[in-house]
Amino acid sequence: xxxxxxxxxxxxxxxxxxxxxxxxxxxxxxxxxxxxxxxxxxxxxxxxxxxxxxxxxxxxxxxxxxxxxxxxxxxxxxxxxxxxxxxxxxxxxxxxxxxxxxxxxxxxxxxxx
Amino acid sequence: xxxxxxxxxxxxxxxxxxxxxxxxxxxxxxxxxxxxxxxxxxxxxxxxxxxxxxxxxxxxxxxxxxxxxxxxxxxxxxxxxxxxxxxxxxxxxxxxxxxxxxxxxxxxxxxxxxxxxxxxxxxxxxxxxxxxxxxxxxxxxxxxxxxxxxxxxxxxxxxx
Numbered sequence: 001x002x003x004x005x006x007x008x009x010x011x012x013x014x015x016x017x018x019x020x021x022x023x024x025x026x027x028x029x030x031x032x033x034x035x036x037x038x039x040x041x042x043x044x045x046x047x048x049x050x051x052x053x054x055x056x057x058x059x060x061x062x063x064x065x066x067x068x069x070x071x072x073x074x075x076x077x078x079x080x081x082x083x084x085x086x087x088x089x090x091x092x093x094x095x096x097x098x099x100x101x102x103x104x105x106x107x108x109x110x111x112x113x
Numbered sequence: 114x115x116x117x118x119x120x121x122x123x124x125x126x127x128x129x130x131x132x133x134x135x136x137x138x139x140x141x142x143x144x145x146x147x148x149x150x151x152x153x154x155x156x157x158x159x160x161x162x163x164x165x166x167x168x169x170x171x172x173x174x175x176x177x178x179x180x181x182x183x184x185x186x187x188x189x190x191x192x193x194x195x196x197x198x199x200x201x202x203x204x205x206x207x208x209x210x211x212x213x214x215x216x217x218x219x220x221x222x223x224x225x226x227x228x229x230x231x232x233x234x235x236x237x238x239x240x241x242x243x244x245x246x247x248x249x250x251x252x253x254x255x256x257x258x259x260x261x262x263x264x265x266x267x268x269x270x271x272x273x
Contacts, residue, residue, distance in 0.1 A: 032232050033232050034231075038175060043164075043168075049232075053143075054144065055146055055233075058150070059175075061147075062150060062172070062175055087151075
């Protein structure tokens with residue numbers, strides 16, 4: 001499933017790198033501890049987090065995540081957006097809390113395109 | 114129990130050295146944190162190393178870089194690529210680590226509130242470095258700094 005489908009299904013707001021919404025999503029990880037995300041997430045994952053600072057872009061880029069979704073309508077900082085544009089990492093915003101959003105994406109990923 | 118490996122490794126240039134470079138890290142500047150790791154990752158990718166090797170190097174590099182940014186005044190990453198291994202040496206000038214056994218324990222951290230709020234300082238960094246390295250050596254002198262040396266095997270002989 002690609003990011004675009006998830007964005008449409010869950011009404012996510014895309015803040016940058018919308019040209020990369022065709023990125024294939026192979027799984028997901030939810031977490032705010034960057035070392036935890038570094039250790040346990042994988043390439044192609046969608047990362048769900050409450051962190052909004054620019055270091056999330058370095059983590060997503062290093063791990064080659066498909067994209068990052070910020071929960072509870074949290075907005076990325078300006079620096080985060082600039083870096084994410086450079087690194088071509090889509091940053092999206094959801095009004096949902098982490099539990100709900102994770103559950104919905106988990107269910108979506110279980111469905112074939 | 115000491116779960117990490119203490120190996121005596123010296124980094125020296127040999128005829129097998131394919132690539133060698135150094136990268137400086139600025140302590141305290143979270144705006145630049147990750148830049149060195151990202152550069153090293155791109156470099157290793159361009160060299161055509163296996164994705165798994167690049168991934169391991171990127172993780173240990175990033176965690177070390179974050180440690181330098183979080184605790185030290187400055188640091189340097191010395192990258193050496195040989196035919197069989199990637200050696201990543203990170204040397205910093207800073208407070209050092211008084212108790213390495215304690216620092217290696219998952220969950221132990223001396224990070225302040227500011228660092229924790231950003232999602233760092235969970236006491237997982239050194240643990241991650243150890244898990245993703247094929248060999249890991251750490252030494253420190255209190256008041257001077259710390260030195261980490263990570264070896265990632267390019268061949269699959271010692272795959273974790």
